[in-house]
Amino acid sequence: xxxxxxxxxxxxxxxxxxxxxxxxxxxxxxxxxxxxxxxxxxxxxxxxxxxxxxxxxxxxxxxxxxxxxxxxxxxxxxxxxxxxxxxxxxxxxxxxxxxxxxxxxxxxxxxxxxxxxxxxxxxxxxxxxxxxxxxxxxxxxxxxxxxxxxxxxxxxxxxxxxxxxxxxxxxxxxxxxxxxxxxxxxxxxxxxxxxxxxxxxxxxxxxxxxxxxxxxxxxxxxxxxxxxxxxxxxxxxxxxxxxxxxxxxxxxxxxxxxxxxxxxxxxxxxxxxxxxxxxxxxxxxxxxxxxxxxxxxxxxxxxxxxxxxx
Numbered sequence: 001x002x003x004x005x006x007x008x009x010x011x012x013x014x015x016x017x018x019x020x021x022x023x024x025x026x027x028x029x030x031x032x033x034x035x036x037x038x039x040x041x042x043x044x045x046x047x048x049x050x051x052x053x054x055x056x057x058x059x060x061x062x063x064x065x066x067x068x069x070x071x072x073x074x075x076x077x078x079x080x081x082x083x084x085x086x087x088x089x090x091x092x093x094x095x096x097x098x099x100x101x102x103x104x105x106x107x108x109x110x111x112x113x114x115x116x117x118x119x120x121x122x123x124x125x126x127x128x129x130x131x132x133x134x135x136x137x138x139x140x141x142x143x144x145x146x147x148x149x150x151x152x153x154x155x156x157x158x159x160x161x162x163x164x165x166x167x168x169x170x171x172x173x174x175x176x177x178x179x180x181x182x183x184x185x186x187x188x189x190x191x192x193x194x195x196x197x198x199x200x201x202x203x204x205x206x207x208x209x210x211x212x213x214x215x216x217x218x219x220x221x222x223x224x225x226x227x228x229x230x231x232x233x234x235x236x237x238x239x240x241x242x243x244x245x246x247x248x249x250x251x252x253x254x255x256x257x258x259x260x261x262x263x264x265x266x267x268x269x270x271x272x273x274x275x276x277x278x279x280x281x282x283x284x285x286x287x288x289x290x291x292x293x294x295x296x297x298x299x300x301x302x303x304x305x306x307x308x309x310x
Contacts, residue, residue, distance in 0.1 A: 059268030149177030221245025244268030253283035
């Protein structure tokens with residue numbers, strides 16, 4: 001991924017403004033003298049708006065190849081993201097053996113130790129290996145991790161294989177974040193999705209079975225039919241709906257606010273940092289609503305599990 005240096009970005013923006021101003025002067029425009037200062041002021045005001053909110057990225061990833069921790073931190077520093085909830089998820093269409101998820105969790109622990117004030121580790125596991133998964137929760141909790149995520153598509157979230165794992169998470173007040181599918185209009189699934197992908201209806205089913213559990217429906221901006229998802233999840237009060245993804249259509253956040261509400265929406269990026277923040281800032285939200293979505297809602301869940309970020 002191309003890294004953009006903030007200083008260079010601002011400098012290039014100003015240079016572009018200067019070029020426009022020069023062209024305007026050559027054309028005799030009476031507004032020419034304002035072009036450069038207007039561009040600089042707009043850039044300054046935008047960054048002030050971005051940086052004034054505390055933020056926890058509730059959907060972040062790390063690994064040694066695609067999701068490098070230093071890239072996460074570079075974006076986070078520029079965009080005012082205080083903490084990132086990280087996982088090295090089990091890849092889709094893989095078996096997800098205990099050796100696999102232990103190795104991935106080990107890398108997350110390594111990142112947490114290197115940056116304890118920035119990274120909050122969440123646990124990858126596969127309930128097809130139930131005992132190993134339960135033991136992994138204990139091991140990772142002892143290492144300072146808190147919560148499950150991003151659980152992927154090896155097993156549906158409402159499969160009975162998950163019951164003992166969810167019950168353990170209830171006992172220790174852990175958040176449970178599960179991947180949601182890529183689809184087309186009106187939940188026609190993308191053919192590359194596996195049969196065990198968790199649909200919005202599956203989240204509702206498991207949330208009703210375990211009303212005391214804390215679930216997180218991942219990335220309504222990830223390519224799913226987000227309108228359908230929000231309507232289905234409307235009456236599942238223990239399911240947080242998280243906003244991340246690279247498919248951020250106009251009105252998505254405003255629509256989610258209508259059906260999900262300000263107390264159940266949480267901010268995430270899933271490596272789409274500018275989109276993740278931009279869509280919250282561009283939605284029709286009050287200051288208090290932005291503060292809840294960027295920080296307050298997920299911080300309350302973390303506090304229940306023993307991690308006070310305030």
